[in-house]
Amino acid sequence: MLEKLLGGGKLEKKALENIKNYLQIFISAQECLKNLFLTENLEKSYCIENLEREADSVRREIISTIYEGAFLPYIRPNLCTFIEITEKAFDFLKTCAFEFRYFDKKFYQTIKEEVLRIANINIEMAEILYRAFQSLMEKNNLREKNLAIRIYEKKVDEIKLDLIEKVRQKEVTNFWEGKNIDEFLNALVKISDIIEDASDYLYILDISLK
Amino acid sequence: MPKKAFEIMNTKLETISSEDSIYSAIEKMIDRRIRSLLVLPKDEKDDYGVVTVRNIIFKALIKGIDPHKVKIGEIASKPLVTVSKDASIEEIYKLMEKNNIARVFVKDKEKIIGVVSFFDIMAHILIERAKT
Numbered sequence: 001m002l003e004k005l006l007g008g009g010k011l012e013k014k015a016l017e018n019i020k021n022y023l024q025i026f027i028s029a030q031e032c033l034k035n036l037f038l039t040e041n042l043e044k045s046y047c048i049e050n051l052e053r054e055a056d057s058v059r060r061e062i063i064s065t066i067y068e069g070a071f072l073p074y075i076r077p078n079l080c081t082f083i084e085i086t087e088k089a090f091d092f093l094k095t096c097a098f099e100f101r102y103f104d105k106k107f108y109q110t111i112k113e114e115v116l117r118i119a120n121i122n123i124e125m126a127e128i129l130y131r132a133f134q135s136l137m138e139k140n141n142l143r144e145k146n147l148a149i150r151i152y153e154k155k156v157d158e159i160k161l162d163l164i165e166k167v168r169q170k171e172v173t174n175f176w177e178g179k180n181i182d183e184f185l186n187a188l189v190k191i192s193d194i195i196e197d198a199s200d201y202l203y204i205l206d207i208s209l210k
Numbered sequence: 211m212p213k214k215a216f217e218i219m220n221t222k223l224e225t226i227s228s229e230d231s232i233y234s235a236i237e238k239m240i241d242r243r244i245r246s247l248l249v250l251p252k253d254e255k256d257d258y259g260v261v262t263v264r265n266i267i268f269k270a271l272i273k274g275i276d277p278h279k280v281k282i283g284e285i286a287s288k289p290l291v292t293v294s295k296d297a298s299i300e301e302i303y304k305l306m307e308k309n310n311i312a313r314v315f316v317k318d319k320e321k322i323i324g325v326v327s328f329f330d331i332m333a334h335i336l337i338e339r340a341k342t
Contacts, residue, residue, distance in 0.1 A: 124337070124341075127341070131340065144336065144339055151337060162221070162222070
């Protein structure tokens with residue numbers, strides 16, 4: 001749909017393929033984070049930085065293709081904003097991996113179950129976001145994808161409350177430990193927020209094209 | 211891969227002692243905005259039970275029973291309908307349909323670890339639809 005409505009030229013095809021590629025890298029980064037949490041092997045934390053760099057270069061290519069003239073002018077800023085929203089999630093993924101390196105591993109065992117549940121939900125949300133983008137192009141039902149993402153976001157919110165309860169039990173002995181826990185958990189639960197924002201944006205884009 | 215009970219269950223289980231009054235249960239339900247409470251066993255020989263808004267209305271309030279004077283244990287539904295944590299979602303909704311119940315509790319060995327309600331089933335189905 002998007003291809004037809006907005007031109008369907010070479011530049012459009014290139015941009016759309018790159019957006020799909022970008023979202024696939026996003027899913028891979030989420031899987032990488034889950035593996036890190038599951039195995040607690042800190043070596044695995046570096047794959048997120050590598051994927052983020054890869055995503056950065058794809059993002060630059062998408063933006064430059066769009067400004068080379070892909071799509072109708074009124075659509076361009078909308079697509080760029082969608083990409084920029086998703087980019088924020090990469091920042092939180094990176095923060096999560098970084099802070100996990102310094103996280104108290106004994107305390108981690110008490111919250112591992114919740115952390116893994118959130119990581120699993122984040123992967124599924126990223127996969128649905130990818131499908132939502134495909135639906136936008138194929139004129140399928142985007143509304144159902146958007147609702148599923150909202151359901152998942154509510155689940156993350158509930159798990160967040162359980163996590164806060166557990167964190168409150170922990171005695172924090174110094175500033176850096178407190179900062180580490182706060183930044184780790186904050187980044188972890190923000191990823192689903194960003195995916196929800198991106199999904200809402202796709203939905204608005206879909207409506208604006210009708 | 212099809213999901214299992216523990217992947218969609220709600221782990222927040224609000225409990226109440228079977229010795230507490232119906233009124234205490236009502237207060238807890240209103241305060242926490244929930245529709246059911248897990249009733250703890252009195253002793254090792256006793257089973258878990260569940261008290262729902264439906265129990266409270268039909269077994270106490272509309273019969274004019276004073277909710278301060280009657281214990282939860284007297285109106286709770288026992289035994290619980292449970293499934294193992296690895297049960298399939300299909301197994302759960304078949305149990306719901308067969309027993310005409312709105313929630314199924316999830317067990318890990320003998321311990322109750324969560325509950326799957328109609329809402330969880332609906333959310334699961336909607337998410338699966340979105341994945342296609």
